[in-house]
Amino acid sequence: MGLLDGKAAVVTGAGRGIGKGHALQFAKNGASVVVNDIDKDVADEVVAEIKELGGNAISNTDSVGEKAGADAMVAACVEAFGKIDIMMANAGIARDRTFLKMSEEEFDSVMNIHVKGTFLCHQAAALQMKEQGTGGVLLSTVSAAHFGNFGQTNYSGAKGAIASMTYTMAMELARYGIRVNAISPSGTTRMSDTYVGPDGKKHPMPFIDPELNGPVIAYLCSDEGNYISGQIFGTGGERIALLEQPKYGHTLFMPGGWTVEEVQKNFKQNLGNKLEALGITKPPYPFADGINPPEK
């Protein structure tokens, strides 16, 4: 008996990397899988691998960035397996560039695949789940880059948008029995190989098997996980981390509302000393000494 026996899943961008790991884990736990990827060769290879393991899979090459593509991959799942229970929106691209040099195309393409792709795939799946009356699970893919990451204005913004979409969709879709969660995965992949630090250089990182994100995802998508929605988990390697959700922190109140003079009097000593550090590793707050124009 597998944890996902009888379930049907679509995994986008499942031809390689982290999505491939998800597809394999879903299949190993008993789900039938639509292996979606715009790269047909790798999608077919994953299907062959799943079949060799005794699993059930088909490939699909529609793009997540178009409504017709999202609709078609859900339709393919229904046609092959009779229904859809799980949509794992994983497909992604990176077009890293520092903010001032980033082109409109680099911004739009990342937003289109990540944000619009997640929206379209989840909407197509959720409409089908509603019609089935079965409920289901929508899973999205964010990244710790959404805390802020050098050279990734487009990507970090896209991942932040997906995190916020997760909270809203979870609120709206619970009435149909649909759970909505996201993961912030890790794994050594084609994409992770492109990362460079603020110094513009690649830094060697230990190999992390991308399939290690899969077990917790299988749990989230199983009936045992039916109490989990609106949550984001850091996954991969040896960890499962619950992401703390954004909320207002330290707050100052002024009866009757603030004047500029009162802000000047109160801000620095009561909020200015509590400013938060930025980025994935949360180093100390970097701007305490002020940010000034470069010297001429």
Ligand SMILES: NC(=O)c1ccc[n+]([C@@H]2O[C@H](COP(=O)([O-])OP(=O)(O)OC[C@H]3O[C@@H](n4cnc5c(N)ncnc54)[C@H](O)[C@@H]3O)[C@@H](O)[C@H]2O)c1
């Ligand atoms: N690798 C990491 O450590 C890491 C960390 C955080 C988040 N992520 C996220 O995990 C997801 C997978 O990343 P990865 O590292 O496996 O990348 P990858 O480049 O190895 O794989 C991504 C796959 O998506 C496919 N794809 C791209 N555009 C598509 C489209 N329009 N429609 C369908 N498929 C498309 C590609 O062909 C590719 O096979 C992405 O959303 C990424 O942002 C990865």
